[in-house]
Amino acid sequence: MRKIANIALVLLAFTGCATAPASASREENNGPTANAPDIRVGDAWVDKVNGAEKTSTVTKTSEDTLTVNLWGTETVLTKEGNTLTGYSAFNRPISYSPYLDTFSFPLYPGKKWSSSWSWSGGGYRGNGSTYGKAGTWENISVPAGTFLAIRVDVTHSWESGSMTITYWYAPEVNRFVKYKGPLGSLELVTYRPAPR
Numbered sequence: 001m002r003k004i005a006n007i008a009l010v011l012l013a014f015t016g017c018a019t020a021p022a023s024a025s026r027e028e029n030n031g032p033t034a035n036a037p038d039i040r041v042g043d044a045w046v047d048k049v050n051g052a053e054k055t056s057t058v059t060k061t062s063e064d065t066l067t068v069n070l071w072g073t074e075t076v077l078t079k080e081g082n083t084l085t086g087y088s089a090f091n092r093p094i095s096y097s098p099y100l101d102t103f104s105f106p107l108y109p110g111k112k113w114s115s116s117w118s119w120s121g122g123g124y125r126g127n128g129s130t131y132g133k134a135g136t137w138e139n140i141s142v143p144a145g146t147f148l149a150i151r152v153d154v155t156h157s158w159e160s161g162s163m164t165i166t167y168w169y170a171p172e173v174n175r176f177v178k179y180k181g182p183l184g185s186l187e188l189v190t191y192r193p194a195p196r
Contacts, residue, residue: 032137034150036080036105037174039066042194045175048143050184058194080105081175094121100130102154107134107169109150119158128158140168140178142187147177 044057059074060067065084066077075086082099097118104113111134118127135151149168156163165181173191 032108032148032150034105034107034169034171037171038196039079039081039174040194040196042192043174044190044192045173045188046190046192048187048189050186053189088121090122092122094119100128100156102130102132102156102165102167103152103169104132107150107152109134109136126159128156131155131157138168140170142177142189144173144177144188144190147172147188149177152176 039058041058041061044055046053046055048054054071055069056071057069058066059069061079064079066079066081068075068077070086073087076084078084078099081103082101083096084099085093085095088094097120100117100119101115104111112132114129114131116127116129119125132152132154135153137148137150140147140149147168147170149170152167152169154165154167156165163182165179167176168178169175170177173188174193175188175191176186177188179186
């Protein structure tokens, strides 16, 4: 059951990168800006998730999507990294429309955004929403090193509850280097980018 919960946690965590959410406020940009990631086939991240090392690798790209081997489970994302299909906490296929978003690029301190989405899987369906806010830039130390990262607090809500996760997104690794949420935590151990 821990593996299933971890997969659900990383689906929420790995996703992100919305470039055009349903609603984004244009707050004053108080610092550096994090642009959308440049993710390519072969990019890999080794993470320490609730104490165990897990690997995510980009295996395929198309004009509009990325396929990621997320700890041995195939997940399909938009080019920007938002989840289209994956697996639920009960290890059942799940899909999102238009997608499950987490980040809204570009990220900068004070930016706020929200969006609505629907999900279906395992004979069930429902609706949800996302609310996010970018905080300050911080130096974050994880096993992979110390990175300049922007703090991002995201709440995903659905019919039966909600979950708030804090991410530290580091442009240097095209993803977050750390997150904490109700199902556990993640820290980057190694980033292996594909040749650029």
